[in-house]
Amino acid sequence: MEDWKVELGKKALEAGMLKDPQWLNRLDEPMPLWVLLELAFTLIERLDPPTISYD
Template structure:
């Protein structure tokens, strides 16, 4: 496996995007759609967090 893929996987582990270190050995495998959707919602929540009224 290419070194850049391994480094990307390590960064994902450190950031909490990937939770299982065994995925580092399977970075070339297809990703299920539910994983992509979970990542998309995590990104949306970080970029546009729910607002709370202070009134």
């Protein structure tokens, strides 16, 4: 596996984007759609957290 893929995987693991370190050994495998959706919703929540009215 290419070094750049391993580095991306390590960064994703450190950032909490990957929760299972075993993915580092399977970076060339397709990722299930549910994993991509979970990642997308996590990023959306981080970038635009739900607002709570203080009224």
